[in-house]
Amino acid sequence: MTSQTAPQGVVPTGEDERFRPRPWQRVAFGAVAAGLRATLVVSPRPTCRLVRHLFARSTVDRAARQLAEAPPVDAVLDERYGDGPLARLDVYVPEGAARAGRALPVVVWTHGGAFVGGTKDELAGYLRTLAARGFAVVAVGYDRAPEARYPGPVRQVVAALAHVVREAGRLHVDPARVVLAGDSAGAQITAQVAAALTTPAYARLLDVEQPVAADALRGAVLCCGIYDLTKVPDDGPFRHVLGAIGWAYSGRRQFRDDPEFLASVDVGAHVTPAFPPAFVTAGGADPLEPQSRAFAELLAAQGVAVEPLFPGDGGGPPLGHEYQLELDTDDGAAAFERMVAFVRARVGG
Numbered sequence: 140m141t142s143q144t145a146p147q148g149v150v151p152t153g154e155d156e157r158f159r160p161r162p163w164q165r166v167a168f169g170a171v172a173a174g175l176r177a178t179l180v181v182s183p184r185p186t187c188r189l190v191r192h193l194f195a196r197s198t199v200d201r202a203a204r205q206l207a208e209a210p211p212v213d214a215v216l217d218e219r220y221g222d223g224p225l226a227r228l229d230v231y232v233p234e235g236a237a238r239a240g241r242a243l244p245v246v247v248w249t250h251g252g253a254f255v256g257g258t259k260d261e262l263a264g265y266l267r268t269l270a271a272r273g274f275a276v277v278a279v280g281y282d283r284a285p286e287a288r289y290p291g292p293v294r295q296v297v298a299a300l301a302h303v304v305r306e307a308g309r310l311h312v313d314p315a316r317v318v319l320a321g322d323s324a325g326a327q328i329t330a331q332v333a334a335a336l337t338t339p340a341y342a343r344l345l346d347v348e349q350p351v352a353a354d355a356l357r358g359a360v361l362c363c364g365i366y367d368l369t370k371v372p373d374d375g376p377f378r379h380v381l382g383a384i385g386w387a388y389s390g391r392r393q394f395r396d397d398p399e400f401l402a403s404v405d406v407g408a409h410v411t412p413a414f415p416p417a418f419v420t421a422g423g424a425d426p427l428e429p430q431s432r433a434f435a436e437l438l439a440a441q442g443v444a445v446e447p448l449f450p451g452d453g454g455g456p457p458l459g460h461e462y463q464l465e466l467d468t469d470d471g472a473a474a475f476e477r478m479v480a481f482v483r484a485r486v487g488g
Contacts (some may be wrong), residue, residue: 145316161251183392184225184285185214186383187255187373191283194256199400205264205466215310220302221295223258224280228299230277230310231270237311238257244316244486246360249296249332251323254388255284262322272479274486277303283326285387289404290345292330299334301350318358319415322461323427326364330406330434331360337413344403358479358485359417362463365427365433368404369395372380372454381392416444418481420474422458423451446481448474 215230223236232243248266250257259278281287281295304314320328335342337353365371371381385394385467394400402408417438421431428449435447450458450470458470465471 148177163196164194169172180416183383183386186380187285187387189296190253190384191256194252195258195261198261201464202261202264205268207264209264209267210234212267212270214267218302219300222417223287223291223295225258225280225282226295226298227259227280228277228302229266229305230275230312231267232275232311233271233273236275241311242307242313243273243276244318244357244482245275245312245314246318246320246482247277247279247300248276249279249281249292249319249321249325249328251321251325251363252283253384254289254292254295254324255384257283257324259473262464268475269479272483274482275310275418284384288402289388290331290347292328293335294347296328296332297335297347297350301348304350313354314351316357318353318360318482318485319356320362321364322362322464323364326361327366327368327406329359330361330364330366330407331404332367333415333417334406334409334411336414338409338411341409344409346473353413356415358482360481361417361419361431361434362474363421363425363427363461364419364431364434366406366430369401370430371395407434410437410443411442412442414438414441414443416446416485418446418478420450420463420478421449422460422462422470423449424457424461425462427460446477448477450474479488 169422211234212231213234213236217227217229219227223482229233236243248262250259250262259280262278266276266278277299279291279296279299283292293436300317303310307314319333331345333356335345335347336349336351336356339349342349368385371385389400391397391399391400417435419431419435421428432449435445439445463471463474466475
């Protein structure tokens with residue numbers, strides 16, 4: 140295995156040319172960016188479609204490689220849990236666990252994609268590898284912006300959890316041992332669900348049910364997340380893209396001026412000491428790393444047990460966004476082992 144030297148899609152400062160855009164790609168991106176800025180006068184949809192496409196393209200190789208290398212597991216695929224177009228989930232359990240009738244601790248994973256992209260299928264190999272360590276792993280699909288708006292995805296993840304609890308016997312999960320997990324935008328959604336399930340007032344604000352008791356929620360795994368949309372910059376090179384995403388997700392072009400949306404989506408404002416113990420990680424070159432650090436500190440200040448993992452603190456090359464998903468790197472593999480150890484410590488066994 141090798142150490143990861145640059146985030147996917149980001150140009151490093153060293154000699155590695157694998158991540159450096161070709162001249163034609165720079166020209167094409169510039170032309171597309173100019174066209175998208177013009178469309179933002181009337182709609183965020185073209186920009187969101189492009190972001191969704193880029194997310195899909197950037198994960199193809201990793202997803203195929205991980206799926207090919209994943210250990211064998213038993214799976215239930217594309218089970219519908221709600222009415223939305225993408226309201227389906229996958230359940231992975233260790234091979235033979237279903238035949239043995241074992242009730243396994245469950246990790247419910249919400250994928251990333253900047254609220255407008257990503258799919259549960261892109262993490263199939265990664266989550267199969269996690270399930271092989273002795274867990275039931277649920278991959279939740281949810282409807283993305285602009286087709287779905289906030290807080291729709293949060294409600295869908297809660298609905299998926301409620302479905303898993305209702306079908307616990309058939310799906311071989313133990314509803315008394317639940318860990319919520321997510322990456323990138325999925326970490327934001329996961330944090331909101333964790334806060335809602337442990338803070339009744341926040342659950343009422345989001346209009347979600349509480350399908351499990353607070354003490355059944357044993358932990359939260361939060362990877363490379365964005366936790367405070369009030370900190371989304373309105374300047375810089377990505378301001379138009381970020382503005383389009385915020386517009387699409389909130390349904391309001393001037394989402395930064397909407398106090399009701401910002402007060403609800405800012406999960407840190409609703410964290411209490413009842414929030415479950417959390418594993419929080421991000422790479423040093425990840426633009427969202429400051430948000431992960433700030434959220435970990437906020438949790439700790441509330442008295443929540445936090446296991447932080449910020450590899451840049453130990454020296455070595457900076458790691459980019461979603462570094463933890465790269466299982467064929469030393470840093471990604473190490474993060475995976477730390478995460479597995481955290482989950483085992485929380486659920487037992």
